[in-house]
Amino acid sequence: MTNPLLAEWQTLFEIAPFDRIKDEDFAPALEEALAAHRAEIAAIAENSEPPNFANVIEALEGAGKALDRVLGVFFTVAGADSNPAREGLQRDFSPKLAAHFSEISANKALFARVAAVWEAREQLDLTDEQSRVLMLTHRGFVRSGAALSGDDEARMKEIKGRLAALGTQFTQNLLADEREWFMELSDSDLDGLPGFVVDAARAAGAEKGAKGPVVTLSRSLIAPFLQFSPRRDLRERAYRAWVARGANGGETDNREIAAEILRLREERARLLGYRSFAEYKLETEMAREPGRVRELLMQVWHPARARAESDAEVLTRMMHADGINGDLEPWDWRYYAEKRRKAEHDLDEAALKPYLQLDRMIEAAFACAHRLFGLAFRPLDVPLYHPDCRAWEVTRNGDHLAVFIGDYYARGSKRSGAWCSAMRSQARFPRVQTPVVINVCNFAKGDPALLSYDDARTLFHEFGHALHQMLSDVTYESISGTSVARDFVELPSQLYEHWLEVPEVLAEFATHAETGAPMPQAMLDKVLGAANFDMGFQTVEYVASALVDLDFHDGTAPADPMAAQAETLAALGMPRAITMRHATPHFAHVFAGDGYSSGYYSYMWSEVMDADAFAAFNEAGGAFDPDRAQALERHILSTGGSREAQDLYLAFRGRMPGVEALLKGRGLIAA
Template structure:
């Protein structure tokens, strides 16, 4: 980043005057965040204090809209900071994160525990039916009143003080949890020599050579703990000893006896969450979190998970038996272990469908799949995407695109696709600025972050089909932010219930699998030839392959999450022991590991976005499976009227509608749960169980 000089204005707080008013990344230094936070926090406090102290009787304009307008500089600074912490971190940013996490939590608590402010909101809520509010205003008022009460407004002073302390401590612990996982991932590198490459396809060898050279080992090959590096290694390496070594390192992230050990952090967080829920009058933290979701209760989430668990166990047992036969046919007499499953599943897929990942991957170029995601959005929602090279970004690996409709800008989209050591693992959507129309149209700046392995020197990055699905998934989230069309920031984009937010993203995945998309964009990286029709047919036919495994590794994580946050919490909580107890209770097959083990389960411990809510992917899958059938029923995957309803009631609506009403407005009825089992190919197993 370009350096500024002492005494210069802080670019984080100055007006951003470049294209799209994007953050001036070229002018921002890491050490400018702390003073920017200090000033922005002071401004935000003064603004909300002024609302609370207003001598005029509360109105929607002088209370709710005034709150919505407050804290603009704090939003600017925080959005840039937390996006950089996730995508391009350094030691200075990590230190600021550790310092600021409790301070920002304390600021949030002070806002929601401000009794004068809550009194104004409560007064409006009490007379809401006589205020003449439109539907969106009524929804905003309802959300504010609910958020205040769910954060302790109206409780005795001792309880409010304790809630503030708990929030501050949880924020610090969550920041440390995420930093520990990143540190473990950065520290690990499995170095391979040429004799260790047995079974590895050319694309993985090229990527491993690049990784090793970048880490200071030219002429050798490196496998990292990034999912896009280690999963294909586990899938293809014929060296069982190396697969086991790599898998154990992957599984043990956050579970050391050193300074990156997340076990005591997770235990303390679980206990603090339970205490907070009790202070707020809830039976457990899970009851607290789910009260404001579509599921409403932990029992509803558990019923859903159980409905797929039983048929998935049956299907996984059949899958394991087939893999065991393959190993025996090769003269092996070991029992299939977690580090064997992907390797033999790949062989089984080849045997069943004459299909292997090495055959698919040359057709799945990152650049072409980005084009495919844009193309589907254009067909569905009339969007166009033009790359912008005049907008400075935070890393040379990121790309900026102007999004337009009917010639008018709609959003700025940033795609950050490739893995690097400064980036946290996983994939996500975020924003540098959300959409709203409170004081004129504010166009959103949306970012998708992924961790795909970079191709070899001079070669494109090639994706697995799962990687490609991840790209479409996150772009679905991105569209939810880009197409948002609401007045109030509180309701913008992805500000919806956790078990509804995955619906637009998971629904978008379906377009990747359509032959029309694959014929156009799945082009061989060397020859430019389209994926052969026979290969497309095999790929589509194999969609439901290995779904017992996929369902169990996910559902086990969701069940452990709920168990951690639902059951009584002992003082000497051992989160790994509880994890193992829950896996034994549900009958987790030994050959399958959780998708996210507790010590590195960032969804639920690096912040609280999915805490007691990891089940929500499955809840949303009911909606996406049933929702895509709406297009199939028309015979046109881009059916104009169906796409219009999807846009109006889902992607553009943000949190402005009741979620059941939003789905019914799109689909014309409530969702059918059976669509989920059909999508996963578990309907026959469910019928037999």
């Protein structure tokens, strides 16, 4: 029988036929797709015709489509619905893929043809988009080591293969720690917990096969447990397990893996002539060099730390008033911050959550996209990779634009966090293809599923990434959608979060799960008034993580990353009751792959722009101003990486923003 991963997909919108794909199909499909791609590359490299844009650059753009399809399916299920077979395949695939792409970048004949087109670029009469693709292709080869030779070339290939294997192992170790640990709760342990936390704990217990409710290391469950449980001993036990992920000793310990990854990254950068991995990595970003990143982070660190220290004093007094002496600990912060929020803003999250139903928040995200960009969403009944997934056709004026898939619930087979990916990206070459885009989240399951305000913000954030993919309108897939500078890619997602805070959006879609009544105006006012509550804590835990990441990569790689982490935090004067959002052994953004390595700062870099970009709407006709929405789509959401990120933002806004907009937006300085 034909392998379903390799056959033409005669399905609605050419969605992967998940009902026919089995785990045993992946390995043979990968081998065949790799062989096909090797043959395509050889044909390009060995072409006897003089090199030109069509027979080199466009030929590369059209190559590897079978491989893209196989990997698009595999990495979707490996991240969102893993099992032992898929974990084993991932360990096998990672070094194979690294070796495959290393062979391409080290192909001297191919690079010679790319370089020849690059040298002749002024005589080729290329479009702006073609010129951009040529530059990015040539630069990518050079940065991959195509100009290396001899021992340096061989060593670069070894490094890439080893890094791929280590990144996979880091991810699987983290997933194993998150999957294996849970804390059983007795009925008395549930005292003081709101109903939605109890329901989530019971559902988690049923999934784990436990006798009763449990707390797991899923953020959607452990965070509200730390926020609401009056049992300090249980909070401490849960918190220590949460921050110990990847650092428990044994086979799943990530500390030595992190150290080796940092050493290999530094060696890779130096082979290419860079002083450090940070210098290498930031060369292609908006920031350009480590000094600019550090300057931004420190501008934010000082007011954030001052706010956090002031808040810590208040929370400590509250704890002492409860008869608990000593210092405020990390497992105390969320609990007393919630009590303070309820006292100062009269905002009770347990009362708020019934108004934030998952289905209604999905409707809200869709409705905003309709008002801003004219998009419509029609549910699709198609086989997907897990029963929890759902799909929609995305249209505009009746024309098909994309397929959107939502996978929202936490489960043991899914890695933690939330992300957006494209199983297929938009392009018009070598043929028109529309995107298939997936949002993956980890919300607690319920009937109905209820979200925290942070959960709802996450949903809007990931949908902002999805819009970047769905509204893409470029010719070449290599610059489609989110194929932009890492410190620009978070702009559309973080900007879209602002529409959750628009009063008319909450007024329409924040309706009570039982009564259907809209959120009372008084509660709505409190939600919006408390938007910056505890922002010192949130900013400190993030900026500390970003600075540790930068320090890891800006200079000689540390022999002991844990000691280096401690040194950075000590030099910053890290508040004792706050820890990094992602400590080294579970810092998947940085160590599961190169994506955010030396780049975790990019969320904040993008936030400087998103605060300013939303202000552009308010300065015009309001949150749904049609001219600003059209400009956002034309200059940012549809353009992918077809121009430099700074040029795209300048085209939308007319100027670059300063850090003041971010500080005001976070309430860290007076508005």
